[in-house]
Structures are given as C-alpha cells and as structure tokens.
Amino acid sequence: MVKKRAGLVEALKEAGFRMTPQRTAICEALSTRFDHPTAQSLYEQVKAEYSSLSLTTVYQTLDTLLRIGAITSLGSAGDDTIHFEVNTDPHINLACLTCHRICDLNSTAIKALEAEVQQAIGSKVLSGRVVYYSECLEQSDPLDCQFNPASRHKEGRVDE
C-alpha cells in the first residue's frame, strides 16, 4: 500500500494561484510519485488521461511550485534532466546513475547537518540538496528501489 502526500494544491491556493484541472492533475501525480520525477516523466503520466496537456504547462506548474517552496529541485540523476523533490522532510536521496531514479533514505544525521548550516549562515536557507550517486537494483517499482549492495547495474558515469 502506497502512502500519499498532500498539500500541493493547498499550497497553491494559499499562495493565491488559481486552480485548474491541469494543475490539480499535476499536483496529484506529484504527490503519488516517490521516484522524484522529471518534467517529461510527469507530462507523460498526466497526458495519458489529459490528452490536451502541454509540456509547457508542466514546466510552468513545476516552476510555480518551486517558487512557493512547495517542491524543490534535486538536479540531475546522471540523465542531464532535472528531478523534483516533493518530500519536504530532511532526508538523504540516493540516485541511480543507470536507471536515473532517486530514492529516499531516512537519516538521523541529516538533522545535525542542517543545524550546522543554520548555524553557519543564519535562518535564510532557501533549500537543500543531499544526493548520493550509485547503482541500484533494477526494479520496476520505485518503492522497491532499495539500493541493495547485491547485483547492481554494470557501470555508470557521474556527469551532471
């Protein structure tokens, strides 16, 4: 059973943005994805039941969500494409350089890390990005992306 996050639509409303079926669908898709999707990936998913959807709209919605701080950007996972972060809890991200999926890893040390950053620069931290790159098990379900040491992908290149 898949948990589901909430709050993206609410965040848009609170920030005074209008609600459209496109935005609702994109937020809905985002809230059920745990692989840190790209714009293209979200586009394909939502377009399936919203054939008129434009890729531009996806980019615009993501940009809006970024600006209000509802999501953040994790950058590339070896595919030169931006992956988006919906999980606002401090955590570690594990990116697979072969299948280009990113999984969350709970961490206790990350709290201390953020404390160090706060201490160093004050309270104006806008966002953070903690990603480690490796090779995961190849599994179809993002939730099973366990990054188990056994039987990884063959090789990968670390480029942005």
Next chain:
Amino acid sequence: MVKKRAGLVEALKEAGFRMTPQRTAICEALSTRFDHPTAQSLYEQVKAEYSSLSLTTVYQTLDTLLRIGAITSLGSAGDDTIHFEVNTDPHINLACLTCHRICDLNSTAIKALEAEVQQAIGSKVLSGRVVYYSECLEQSDPLDCQFNPASRHKEGRVDE
C-alpha cells in the same frame, strides 16, 4: 595567502592519460579555484594565457577528470550551469543563488551522514552532492564568501 590543492595532474598520469599543456593548465586553474567553477569560467581563465584553447577541450578535460573520479559535479547554483567540485574531503557546500558561487563549509555531521549511506547501499557510492542554497554577502574574493547572515542579496529563485 591561498592554499593550493594538488593531485589532478598526477591523477591523470596514473590513469594513463597523456599530458598536454592544455590539460596541465586546466588542472592548475582548477586546483587554485575555491568557488567551484563552471566550464565557461575555467575556459575564460585559462584562455587568458592560452589563446588557442577551445571550450570543447575544457569540457573534455573536465569529463575525463570526472570519469577517473578526480573531481565531481555539484550541478547548478541557480544559473543552470554545472559547477565542479575539486575538494574531495567530505564537506557541505553553500551555494549563493545570486552570485552563483559555492563555498565550502566544514562539517562533522557529514561523516555520520556518509556512514549512513555506506550502510544503506554498501561501498559502491560513486559520488555525493551536499549543497544548501541561500544568499551570501557579495564579496569579490571567493575565500571571503562567508555566508554571513547580515546584508545578503535581495532575492533569489530556486530553480535548477
């Protein structure tokens, strides 16, 4: 007085790559930069005393250094451009979304963080990326990029 790192040229030699004046100059430039430069930035710096240098050569050399693991990629600092990491010690990076420079921040918690990652996925971590975004003081010397809470840039957008 500015410290200077060493080892990039040696790393290339050990990996069996040929040495050229271009590569030497690019490695030299990299080892004296503490702002996590971009390809374009390195190009401009080295081109000043190497007028025949090509931007492609800079990209190729950076890619080679990435492949042998001598440097890593930190991704964008709000400028949609790849910034490179020369400091191989585990540390936190502070990126300024206005001047797009990245400074190092020593951290003790980062050790625990990496231990968690190792534990979770084994020893095959290829590289890591720990970056926090904010606004720094505007100062010309990268080493003085202190991210002091007082008098920051006005505003910044968090996009990749």
Next chain:
DNA sequence: TGCAAATATGTAATGATTACTAAGAAGGAA
C-alpha cells in the same frame, strides 16, 4: 626520428528548458 594512438580545435547538432503569443478558463462582481 617515425608512427600509431590520443588529443585539441572548430563547427554543427542535440535537447532540456524558456520565451512568446493567441486562445481559453477561473473567479469575483453585479
């Protein structure tokens, strides 16, 4: 010195993202 393989350069291509604009929809006022 001579040669094969690696590298540098200049240019063209790629591709993700952004800019632009006309058409369409949301939401408040009447």
Next chain:
DNA sequence: TTCCTTCTTAGTAATCATTACATATTTGCA
C-alpha cells in the same frame, strides 16, 4: 447567471549549455 478582468494554457519558436563529429595536431614510445 453573466460579464469582465486577469491568469493560465497550449503551441511554437528561441535559447544556450553541453555533446558529437571531423580534421589537424601532438604525445609517448619504439
């Protein structure tokens, strides 16, 4: 409900960092 203003969408074109390619040059070694 209807109207109107403003925001949003969708389609297309433009941007620009990065990569691919083809040639000329250089390196490292015999």
